[in-house]
Amino acid sequence: MPPKQRNEQERQExxxxILDAARILFVEHGIEATSMREIAGRVGCSATAIYLYFRDKRDLFRALCATDFLALAEEMRQMERIVDPMERLHRLGIGYARFALSHPNHYRLMFMTRWPQLAADELGIEQGNPEQDAYAQLYGMVAEAHAAGRFxxxxxxxxxxxQTLWAGVHGVCSLEITLGEDGWTDWRPFEARIGLMVESLMRAMARLPEVPHG
Amino acid sequence: MPPKQRNEQERQExxxxILDAARILFVEHGIEATSMREIAGRVGCSATAIYLYFRDKRDLFRALCATDFLALAEEMRQMERIVDPMERLHRLGIGYARFALSHPNHYRLMFMTRWPQLAADELGIEQGNPEQDAYAQLYGMVAEAHAAGRFxxxxxxxxxxxQTLWAGVHGVCSLEITLGEDGWTDWRPFEARIGLMVESLMRAMARLPEVPHG
DNA sequence: GCGTTTTGTTAACGGTGTTAAGTTAACGAC
DNA sequence: GTCGTTAACTTAACACCGTTAACAAAACGC
Structure with a gap:
């Protein structure tokens, strides 16, 4: 029988x-620019102690990522109360963009960083469960609107x-995060860009309400 | 008078x-995963020799980036021959996507990597000149279509x-590059996604041709 | 031939993620 | 209470990174 660890709760604390310290540093300086020694310094332990809790740096990122995905899914669930399917999708896009811009470093971690061979269930997120998987939520809403004949x-x-709706919103957000302050492009306000994007995609894909008389 | 360098041509060679070796390794393994020593090994010189030609690693990236921007602008110029402004914009989007997917690591370098304080003229590219600046090209085409009353x-x-057109196409491309093989999302074919994106945005923003009779 | 400059080298610095080996403290068994 | 076991943690070290300092050799103007 494996000897019970001294204090499970203390270990989780x-x-x-470690996760909290890593999150602060990642959000502030980015992933690559944050070292294990920095994280350890903030926690008040040695760098190697982190390896008692996480296999490696990537594993630490993944743990953070998992909670971010849950946070996103949770925030997106607030749109479920909207009854009209198209209005709901519209608001979903705007809400997603707000999340992205509020947590740019999280967003970069989640959707702008390549995860080599990151298996689907490796994050501990139930794929397809709308409560945990934001994409499943989007897909469900689109399917619902489709079933209601709104497309x-x-x-x-x-x-x-x-996937096209997602790509459109993601394009506006990721461009803003990456090049928003590049001093090159004369950017229009973010709200105008995300608004025109969502409105255009919805308008183009929606079933025309009725044909106006010429 | 500063003594003329021994052989200008040899130096350029x-x-x-160095640039060629760096490009190969960047495209193959990515930027961060490529070390100066690896590049030097491929060139057949010491790592420090690179610093005689480039200030630092970032400077080396920037030089590569500049040629990539020119290559993109050059490829985009092929669309100028298309007479119809809306058809031209449509094809511009598809061509841009082809460039992005053909050179994913270049694209990542150009539009998915944050450049801290990269001044506009630091790349040696004439901002606003459509022959060198692909965004200026896009803007020009949009302005032309707008002037022709097509929007x-x-x-x-x-x-x-x-900016919205750019964001839409960029969203499809960057999602494909980052998550295209994540084994999570059940992606539809790239051609279908980029096609629906461009078609939808153009359809939504175009002036309606004529009102059909009910 | 001499000094200078260009072009390259090797050695080294401080940093990184990570592993190996060693230390301290808490526990169950006798 | 002591003994072995085990978890939790440390320091030392490894191999690598980007970059700089110090040095060598070859080519140039005079």
């Missing part, structure tokens, strides 16, 4: 303190519609 | 050999339209 008749693939 | 009347800001 230390783990959380153009030739758009019979909810996955394609969902 | 060495410089080019909705309420879309009176070509910059906002251009």
């Amino acid at each position: 230390t783990r959380t303190r 153009r008749a030739d758009l019979d693939d909810p996955a394609l519609v969902a | 060495t410089r080019t050999r 909705r009347a309420d879309l009176d800001d070509p910059a906002l339209v251009a």
